[in-house]
Amino acid sequence: MENYDVIVVGAGPGGSIAARESAKKGLKTIFFERGRKPGEKNSSGCGLGPRMWRDFDFMTELTPEDCPSLRPGAAARNYLVNNDGEVSGYLMTKPTDSVTYEPARSWITMNCYRSEFDPWLAKYATDAGAVLKTSTLVTGLLKENGKVSGVIDEKGNKYSGLVIGADGAISMVARESGLRQRWEQEQVTIVPQYDFECPPSKIDDVMGDEALAVWWSATFPAAYQVFFNDGFHIGLGNWMTWWEKNPMHYLNQVVALKYFQRQIRILEAKPREFQVHLLPWQGQPHDTHADNVILIGDAGGFPCPLEAEGIYPAMVTARAAIETAVEAISAADVSKEFLNLYDAKWRATSVGEEFKTGPELASIWKALPFSPLKTMSWFVPMLMEIIGGIFDWSEPHAVRVRQIARRVKQYLPNAIPFIMREVIPLLTAILGEENMNLLTDPEKLIAAMPELEEAIARSFVENDMEEK
Amino acid sequence: MRIPGTGNFITLDNEKCTLCGRCLIICVMNLWKKSDDRVHLVDDYASHCLECGACYQVCESGAIDFRYPAGGTGIVYAKG
Numbered sequence: 001m002e003n004y005d006v007i008v009v010g011a012g013p014g015g016s017i018a019a020r021e022s023a024k025k026g027l028k029t030i031f032f033e034r035g036r037k038p039g040e041k042n043s044s045g046c047g048l049g050p051r052m053w054r055d056f057d058f059m060t061e062l063t064p065e066d067c068p069s070l071r072p073g074a075a076a077r078n079y080l081v082n083n084d085g086e087v088s089g090y091l092m093t094k095p096t097d098s099v100t101y102e103p104a105r106s107w108i109t110m111n112c113y114r115s116e117f118d119p120w121l122a123k124y125a126t127d128a129g130a131v132l133k134t135s136t137l138v139t140g141l142l143k144e145n146g147k148v149s150g151v152i153d154e155k156g157n158k159y160s161g162l163v164i165g166a167d168g169a170i171s172m173v174a175r176e177s178g179l180r181q182r183w184e185q186e187q188v189t190i191v192p193q194y195d196f197e198c199p200p201s202k203i204d205d206v207m208g209d210e211a212l213a214v215w216w217s218a219t220f221p222a223a224y225q226v227f228f229n230d231g232f233h234i235g236l237g238n239w240m241t242w243w244e245k246n247p248m249h250y251l252n253q254v255v256a257l258k259y260f261q262r263q264i265r266i267l268e269a270k271p272r273e274f275q276v277h278l279l280p281w282q283g284q285p286h287d288t289h290a291d292n293v294i295l296i297g298d299a300g301g302f303p304c305p306l307e308a309e310g311i312y313p314a315m316v317t318a319r320a321a322i323e324t325a326v327e328a329i330s331a332a333d334v335s336k337e338f339l340n341l342y343d344a345k346w347r348a349t350s351v352g353e354e355f356k357t358g359p360e361l362a363s364i365w366k367a368l369p370f371s372p373l374k375t376m377s378w379f380v381p382m383l384m385e386i387i388g389g390i391f392d393w394s395e396p397h398a399v400r401v402r403q404i405a406r407r408v409k410q411y412l413p414n415a416i417p418f419i420m421r422e423v424i425p426l427l428t429a430i431l432g433e434e435n436m437n438l439l440t441d442p443e444k445l446i447a448a449m450p451e452l453e454e455a456i457a458r459s460f461v462e463n464d465m466e467e468k
Numbered sequence: 469m470r471i472p473g474t475g476n477f478i479t480l481d482n483e484k485c486t487l488c489g490r491c492l493i494i495c496v497m498n499l500w501k502k503s504d505d506r507v508h509l510v511d512d513y514a515s516h517c518l519e520c521g522a523c524y525q526v527c528e529s530g531a532i533d534f535r536y537p538a539g540g541t542g543i544v545y546a547k548g
Binding site (some may be wrong): 012018034035036039040041042043044046069113114115134136137139153154169170172181182183185188190195228231240243244245246247248272273274275276277278 | 471483493495496498506508518519520521522524526528530534535536537538539540542543544545546548
């Protein structure tokens with residue numbers, strides 16, 4: 001038996017931060033990686049969020065020497081794919097004037113491969129004095145009187161201490177501690193992705209600083225594209241309940257888009273690797289701890305409920321877990337009751353703030369980009385009608401405006417229930433009910449809707465001939 | 469890339485299997501097959517599996533068990 005204060009299962013970003021913070025607090029710490037080195041077993045988007053630079057000082061030390069794949073996602077393209085499987089338009093966006101700090105004003109994400117980033121991060125933990133054991137699978141939890149006292153590895157070696165589960169979506173620590181056998185099917189997504197290689201100069205010339213893209217679509221769930229120095233990922237996901245066909249059917253639809261194929265040609269891109277992972281994606285983390293056990297990052301279900309950013313929440317929950325562990329160890333009380341402190345601590349962070357509106361955010365994501373046939377099938381043509389319809393020489397512009405308005409009216413029977421079910425609850429959660437009532441009372445809106453529809457219908461009836 | 473020596477890390481209990489077919493739909497490597505009203509895992513699954521655990525996740529009857537392969541073995545993502 002080897003005795004530690006803190007045992008961290010997993011050496012991804014959450015595990016490494018937990019190990020680092022723990023060692024820095026003077027706790028005897030070990031962390032385990034099942035791969036030969038951190039970062040070789042996981043696949044990920046992967047864009048690092050700017051909050052990491054704001055909240056973790058050492059992030060400014062990350063350089064292309066450490067991570068040759070680094071490429072800032074300074075701008076994002078939003079492609080809109082219509083019912084015919086064609087790109088019907090796109091919008092480029094950059095961080096806007098309301099963003100308050102650097103580096104968030106300069107880029108949306110910093111993109112890099114986890115195979116480079118994770119080992120770089122793990123070194124901060126070993127430098128702080130944590131012991132890293134690689135090529136070692138932790139297979140079970142040690143128990144005394146039915147309570148978790150430590151872990152056991154595949155070779156039968158035993159380690160005692162407080163256990164931090166940083167072991168990802170399929171978490172052994174969650175299973176063996178009784179917190180969760182598996183996720184509910186609507187709490188976790190499957191995300192296959194291709195990695196393509198292409199010359200860095202091609203990406204510079206063709207994409208410029210537009211090193212991020214989302215392919216919003218009426219035929220497949222929203223797909224993401226992340227450019228690195230010498231390649232890119234293209235992937236998509238959805239909850240386990242959604243798939244009528246194999247996930248590859250949909251990912252291959254993205255790759256088969258004419259527009260995508262043209263991009264592959266001009267970027268001289270070649271497929272390099274195929275990857276898949278499970279990604280917890282839910283409105284509210286729960287069952288985050290047990291006696292002597294704390295779950296962090298993906299293992300605890302902490303990815304952002306709207307966009308599933310996972311690394312920053314893993315690092316923040318790691319820090320909250322270690323602050324909790326320090327207090328629990330000094331109070332000689334690692335009971336589940338004492339560790340309730342963990343929930344209080346992560347809820348007080350930026351991650352906790354995100355989850356205050358978590359159920360509404362997850363719900364709107366599910367209803368919109370993850371419902372291609374049901375929602376995007378009218379949302380994409382409606383949006384493109386509005387943003388693409390005016391600048392058109394087919395008719396006098398006043399006629400065009402009326403044509404567009406009539407067309408948009410056809411989408412209202414879909415759009416209005418969507419606004420009622422998804423947008424209003426989200427706004428209410430963000431603003432609070434009192435402020436929301438100042439803005440608009442949903443009941444009043446519903447009551448006014450038939451009149452509004454009638455007004456729109458009547459105002460365009462005299463020009464109905466133009467449609468023909 | 470793939471490091472050999474994983475051992476057997478996915479098991480199926482046919483007694484518990486309800487033939488729901490969700491593992492067949494979800495596996496991106498198509499490693500689950502159904503024949504004669506019986507689900508099975510292809511023989512050389514360990515040399516194709518990407519270790520995502522989706523089969524375990526969707527199997528609500530608990531027929532599929534999944535544990536990560538031995539440390540230092542299995543799939544390696546060079547550009548993960």
